[in-house]
Amino acid sequence: MTDRTLTAIPRPHPSSATVLAVSGELDHHTAPELTEAIRETSFSPETPVVIDLSDLSYCDSTGITVLVSAYKRAQQHDARLILVGLNPDLTRVFHIVGLNQIFTFRTTVDEAIDALSAAES
Amino acid sequence: MTVAERPFHRDAEPAATAEERRLAAVRRYQLLDTPPDGTFDRIASLAARILGAPMATVSIVDGDRVWFKAAHGLPGVEQTGREPGLCATAALQDEPYVVTDARADPRAAGHPFVHGDPGVRFYAAAPITTADGHGLGTVNVLDTRPRRRPTDDQLQALRDLAALVMDELEARLSALRAVAAERRRRADAERLARTLQRTLLPPALPSVPGLQAAAAYHTASSDEVGGDFYDLFPLDDGRWAFFLGDVCGKGADAAALTSLTRYTLRAAAIYDPDPRAALTNLDAVLKGEHQGNAPRFCTAVFGVLDAAADGSFGIALAGGGHPPALALRADGSVEAIATTGGQLIGLLPAPHFVETTTRLAPGDALLLYTDGLTEARTAAGDMLGEDGLARYLADRAADATRGADGLLATVHELFDDLSSGISDDTALLALSVPTASVPRPAKETR
Numbered sequence: 001m002t003d004r005t006l007t008a009i010p011r012p013h014p015s016s017a018t019v020l021a022v023s024g025e026l027d028h029h030t031a032p033e034l035t036e037a038i039r040e041t042s043f044s045p046e047t048p049v050v051i052d053l054s055d056l057s058y059c060d061s062t063g064i065t066v067l068v069s070a071y072k073r074a075q076q077h078d079a080r081l082i083l084v085g086l087n088p089d090l091t092r093v094f095h096i097v098g099l100n101q102i103f104t105f106r107t108t109v110d111e112a113i114d115a116l117s118a119a120e121s
Numbered sequence: 122m123t124v125a126e127r128p129f130h131r132d133a134e135p136a137a138t139a140e141e142r143r144l145a146a147v148r149r150y151q152l153l154d155t156p157p158d159g160t161f162d163r164i165a166s167l168a169a170r171i172l173g174a175p176m177a178t179v180s181i182v183d184g185d186r187v188w189f190k191a192a193h194g195l196p197g198v199e200q201t202g203r204e205p206g207l208c209a210t211a212a213l214q215d216e217p218y219v220v221t222d223a224r225a226d227p228r229a230a231g232h233p234f235v236h237g238d239p240g241v242r243f244y245a246a247a248p249i250t251t252a253d254g255h256g257l258g259t260v261n262v263l264d265t266r267p268r269r270r271p272t273d274d275q276l277q278a279l280r281d282l283a284a285l286v287m288d289e290l291e292a293r294l295s296a297l298r299a300v301a302a303e304r305r306r307r308a309d310a311e312r313l314a315r316t317l318q319r320t321l322l323p324p325a326l327p328s329v330p331g332l333q334a335a336a337a338y339h340t341a342s343s344d345e346v347g348g349d350f351y352d353l354f355p356l357d358d359g360r361w362a363f364f365l366g367d368v369c370g371k372g373a374d375a376a377a378l379t380s381l382t383r384y385t386l387r388a389a390a391i392y393d394p395d396p397r398a399a400l401t402n403l404d405a406v407l408k409g410e411h412q413g414n415a416p417r418f419c420t421a422v423f424g425v426l427d428a429a430a431d432g433s434f435g436i437a438l439a440g441g442g443h444p445p446a447l448a449l450r451a452d453g454s455v456e457a458i459a460t461t462g463g464q465l466i467g468l469l470p471a472p473h474f475v476e477t478t479t480r481l482a483p484g485d486a487l488l489l490y491t492d493g494l495t496e497a498r499t500a501a502g503d504m505l506g507e508d509g510l511a512r513y514l515a516d517r518a519a520d521a522t523r524g525a526d527g528l529l530a531t532v533h534e535l536f537d538d539l540s541s542g543i544s545d546d547t548a549l550l551a552l553s554v555p556t557a558s559v560p561r562p563a564k565e566t567r
Contacts, residue, residue, distance in 0.1 A: 062369070065418075068416075068469065083175075101462065
């Protein structure tokens with residue numbers, strides 16, 4: 001048996017954004033963790049969501065499904081969503097499958113927050 | 122046969138086979154030599170407490186030994202010989218078996234537990250008996266002092282504890298069987314999925330006039346079925362269409378999705394062979410299949426081949442979420458035929474598919490592949506990537522341009538180099554245009 005683990009911890013940010021820090025391996029076995037965390041995160045025009053993937057070491061097609069579900073929720077609630085810290089392999093995969101067109105990416109959480117506040121002002 | 126012969130057989134033969142059947146029953150419960158566990162330890166200590174005895178065991182009578190699943194008050198004792206007088210005898214009784222003073226009891230006096238350590242004088246046991254009447258062992262108590270016969274209540278409690286052991290053994294056996302059955306079912310399902318998947322790939326590619334085509338499916342793991350697919354087939358108007366892709370997921374679900382995808386693309390091509398329209402139709406069908414939280418999606422390239430008078434083939438190619446195809450030109454160069462920007466099929470609300478065109482001239486070849494190949498890790502631990510694949514092919518351009526078969530042989534060598542770094546199934550489809558078109562053979566005269 002594989003012993004893959006994933007944690008998804010929401011951290012309210014002073015800027016009113018919710019930062020969801022994801023670390024570990026995101027696959028068929030661990031996807032429910034993140035699905036649940038996204039379901040519990042409030043998406044609204046006032047509370048943008050930043051998903052921090054800096055510590056994500058692996059993501060398979062099920063993982064991509066979960067991130068797309070976050071995108072769909074954000075669209076539905078007119079909330080802004082930024083993915084942070086995609087590693088080069090994952091960046092490459094997102095490019096091939098065309099998801100780079102629907103997501104906004106930033107390198108760090110601070111950059112993401114700056115981008116969100118810049119858009120507001 | 123005479124009636125008189127039968128009793129003779131009945132006496133001689135079953136004596137041996139009854140013990141064999143009993144031993145088969147002992148083995149069936151798979152308890153011998155398992156580590157101690159709480160349930161049986163508690164049963165032994167409960168027996169000791171109810172009978173007020175310092176020692177108690179849950180014993181199983183094996184062919185040549187008595188093995189203790191639990192031993193209360195007998196530290197370090199795991200088993201003893203199968204000498205008669207105590208457990209070996211008690212296990213075969215229908216009723217509780219009691220020895221009030223072992224030294225004075227001819228049935229038990231010769232047992233090593235009696236004349237040696239721990240110096241047993243008193244012994245009371247209830248047999249652990251299967252529903253079909255086989256005595257497996259006992260729940261028993263022991264003392265180093267002679268004692269009075271236990272009360273009927275105490276003996277009844279001992280019988281209840283032995284029955285409890287039997288219930289526990291049955292429950293564990295049915296759990297073992299359920300697990301084994303589940304494992305068999307899973308193996309069957311996996312085998313079925315693999316068979317199904319093989320049937321999802323064309324057994325042989327059709328022969329397209331003026332074109333050489335070759336395909337291969339590389340399996341990464343024998344126990345998980347991937348969902349890669351390809352096909353090459355004629356359109357109504359004399360052109361040919363092909364596709365190759367990869368569905369999300371593994372196992373039986375992926376095989377079912379692969380089947381749906383392949384037939385949808387074939388049907389879509391008849392309805393409208395425009396490559397982008399074929400992917401759009403597939404997207405709509407996959408979304409119709411979407412159930413709850415498990416979206417079904419895939420990546421694919423779909424192309425249409427149009428033969429030109431000069432022997433070349435025009436290719437219109439649309440892609441959704443799929444890595445670039447590679448064209449190997451007659452001059453040895455490798456060119457990516459990318460549909461970058463084309464998105465996953467079946468997952469997004471309004472996906473965008475990208476179409477591109479190229480031409481295969483005589484001496485050119487086209488390689489389509491799924492990402493099992495480009496996501497494979499090289500010996501250095503890096504992903505091979507499209508660039509790595511293109512470089513590999515460019516370095517071996519002389520081999521790679523020997524038609525579709527030569528191209529697949531080259532990719533096959535790459536597979537051998539990468540074998541340990543491949544973690545996903547890979548489908549390959551190669552198309553090539555022969556250099557000198559072979560002159561049509563004259564009509565056979567013989």
